[in-house]
Amino acid sequence: FLQAHYLVEDDIMDGSVMRRGKPCWYRFPGVTTQCAINDGIILKSWTQIMAWHYFADRPFLKDLLCLFQKVDYATAIGQMYDVTSMCDSNKLDPEVAQPMTTDFAEFTPAVYKRIVKYKTTFYTYLLPLVMGLLVSEAAASVEMNLVERVAHLIGEYFQVQDDVMDCFTPPEQLGKVGTDIEDAKCSWLAVTFLGKANAAQVAEFKANYGDKDPAKVAVVKRLYSEANLQAD
Structure with missing residues (x-):
């Protein structure tokens, strides 16, 4: 649910x-x-x-409900990071409260990992792992910090895969229409590209990223392919 x-x-x-x-x-x-x-x-x-x-009568109920609250809060924070990762408060369109331009300062590995940690890993991986430990009454026998670390690593791996598929997998195979480029998402592809591209490539990327024009989306995908990001 x-x-x-x-x-x-x-x-x-x-x-x-x-x-x-x-x-x-x-x-x-x-x-x-x-x-x-x-x-x-x-x-x-x-x-x-x-x-x-x-x-209702189990000793772990309080911890289970607390887990739900923790995950819900973390995921909401992750959603905030996701939708504001490109946002500069000085460049907001007052009509729609969305970024009009950006210097891509937030497109860094550290910011990307923060988004993934909160937006994806808490509810997708940490929640089911800890729920299983609580319900089986085995939580006291494991090192929870290690469980959280493993969950976050798996979540990061999953999100990188998801970002790549969003760009390169056809919608009929993906089951959805990938829009990370159009939505100007701080994706693994964007962050990795900016970290390895030359000045001319970066300028071309910035001129086309975050636009719903199919021609501009195609330019970004071409840049990704030229950088051989799928092999990374």
């Missing part, structure tokens, strides 16, 4: 079209954006309802 909540809300924030081969929930016939937002809230509320229903 919690993952479904994040996906519903994330699709709305990103203006996504497809999710796993089907229209995003907010784009389904008869489902308005307002209804989809509320549906996402309902999905999240079910996590605690289900926990109380099945584990």
Whole structure:
């Protein structure tokens, strides 16, 4: 339920079209954006309802509910990092509160890892691992710092793969339409490219990144291919 909540809300924030081969929930016939937002809230509320229903008399319930809150908070912070990673407060369009231009100062490995840690790894990997340990009452027998470290490493590996597929995998195979370039996301591809490109390539990248014009998107993909990022 919690993952479904994040996906519903994330699709709305990103203006996504497809999710796993089907229209995003907010784009389904008869489902308005307002209804989809509320549906996402309902999905999240079910996590605690289900926990109380099945584990009301179990000693780990408090820790489980605390875990849900921790993951929910961390993921919300991650979403904020994701949507503001390109944002310069001095360059905001007051009408839409979105960045009009950027110097790409936030496109660094450290910022990228921070986004991935909070946006992806907490709910995708840390949550199920720690839930399993709590429900099996084995949490006391493991080093939780190590569990968190492993979860974050797996999450980072997953997100790098996801970023590459978003750019290079056809929508019919990916199950969604990749829009990281159009949305000016701080992706692994963008960060890695800026770290290895020459001045002319960087200038061409900055002139085309974050634009929905298919011709400009094609330029960015060409730059990525020329840099052989898929081999990295």
